[in-house]
Amino acid sequence: MNVTRKNIDDLNAVLTVAVYKSDYTYKVEKMLKEYQKQTELPGFRKGTVPMSTIEKKYGRPLFLDMVNKTIQEDLTKYLQQEKLDLLGNPLPVKNDNINWDAEKIEFDFEIALAPTFDIDLGSIKDLTQYKISADDKMLEDQVARIQKQYGKMIAKDTFEKGNDVSGTFRNEEKAIDAPAQFSLEIFKDEKAVEALFLGKKVGDVVTLNTKGLFEDDHQLMDYLKVSHDDVHGLDINVDFTIEEITESEPAELNQELFDKLFGEGNVSSVEEIKEKIKEDAEKQFETQSNQKFLNDVTEALLKSTKFDLPSEFLKRWIQTVGETPLTPEQAEEEFAKSENGLRYQLIEGRVMSQNNLQLNFQDLKAYTAEMIKKQMAQFGQMNPTDADVDGIVTRVLSNQEEAKRISDQVMSEKMLNLYKEKVSSSVKEVTYQEFIAASYGE
CATH class of the missing domain: 3.10.50 (Chitinase A; domain 3)
Structure with a gap:
């Protein structure tokens, strides 16, 4: 492996990959001999085509392919060995003056390094965690909706x-x-x-x-x-x-309706219906409140955590990553749209590393099993066996998209718990309408 690095500044560097003829010539010659054995041309029996003809037809493509493979292998090994935290992928530096016949050919690649910075969660002040309660009007409205729905x-x-x-x-x-x-x-x-x-x-x-x-x-x-x-x-x-x-x-509020809604004998009065509605609603409200707190902490971190990005490199890289290359103007626009998202990904990664937040398979299994039990309970399966649940968990997590989605949810929960512990905030009890007004200014 012949790779050297030249740092331009804290965020940008150039990797130079040196490729020597001795690294690949014998491989090309071996492949040309294999091609010669298999090639048939008019006037020649299989395997008797002159090597000069084979080289003329296949030599340059094989040579270029071998050089490219050598470059990619050396780059990959170097990046793994150095454990560089890159943004984007290496960008080849254009060079129209390569001497392809030289014993040593050098190729330059620009790389962008992730910035280094620290997170101080304790510096975030004056945030609010909302505890949303279901008020009497909401409960009355929900009972009326139930009567209408079943009426x-x-x-x-x-x-x-x-x-x-x-x-x-x-x-x-x-x-x-x-x-x-x-x-x-x-x-x-x-x-x-x-x-x-x-x-x-x-x-x-x-x-x-x-x-x-x-x-x-x-x-x-x-x-x-x-x-x-x-x-x-x-x-x-x-x-x-x-x-x-x-x-x-409206449907009559009687035992027949109560049993239809909540199972036979589980509810026997309007007040008990309201208690059920209140319990379910406030669980949903807690999810919304937690999401707002996460969003508020995210916004505060974006404002308080300052670091530079290798912006010019990233704009050039954005031009190359899609199926269709972008113009510099289009890349500028895409970078502007994605910059805050990139900044928060870096902030989130630093929060996780500083606080040793890790995700393991047991976390995923436990979270998925709990989720499945809740879903089964909604369909009346209150006591599923461990074997049944484990079987469903295995099927769910074997789907890569589902596993990724659940992994994100579990890590989000870990981040939320960390923020509740480390970030200075006060708890405020509000109605749902007051929460909406606080969230959206309405």
Whole structure:
């Protein structure tokens, strides 16, 4: 292995790989002899084609292939031996003046080194961990939704307050032809939309503007079936043709409904239903609260952790990594989009190494087994055997994509626990609406 390194600065270096004829000439000659044995040409029997003809036809491609393999092998060995923490991959330095007949040929490669820095989690101050509670209004609303969901649907001729509708959204310009069924509470301004529907009959058309129609523009994908590229700021009129109007007669809150919802004998009163709803909702809220805390710590780390990146190298590297090479302008744009993500990957890696956060197969198995048990419980399998669970765990983790997804979840949980321990924060109890307002300023 003949590789030397010249450091340009703390983040950039050049590797020079020297390739000697003696390293590969004998290999090329051996392969040419094998080609000679197999080659048939007009006027020559198999194996009798002159070596000069074989060399003329195959010599240069074999030579170049062997040089390339030697370079790649030497580079790989060097990087493994030196344990360099690289950003991107080595970039060959263009050289139009290579003497391919020389005894020694040198090839230069630019590399970018990951920056070195330390993380001080204790320096992050004044963050909030939200404890979200399900208030009485939320519980009442959820009970009402359950009654509506399990109630009797009655067909109506004319739309009145509280009715549901089904029909089709249409817009010729965007080729929208999307069947939908909904209640008006899905819309951002429910009262304004309700005013458009009141008194309408089956067959009537209601025209809605898409701008600000929902709290989240992504809901346009669900109801109008438009692409993700179209939803942001979409400002068009869509016609909704009413095909059915229904009114829900709420289900009676009795033992029959309780058993249907929670299993026979598990719940016997509305108050117990609310307790179940509260328990389930606050588990979901905890997940959202944890994610916000993770996001807040991430943002704080990005602001407080300063280090340089080998930006010019990375822009050149970005030009080369896709199926289609990018222009310098396109690479500049892609780098701007990905810079914060790259910075946090480096920060996260440093947090993990400084705090010895590691992931092992037993962690994955335990986490996956717990996840599977919860899923089985949702379908009434409350006491699965260890053998059944282990079998499913093995199948799940044999899928590389699933194993990667679960690995990310487990490491995220480890990071969350670390941040809760090390980062200065206060706990604040809020309702879900107060949490939304704190999260999104609404």
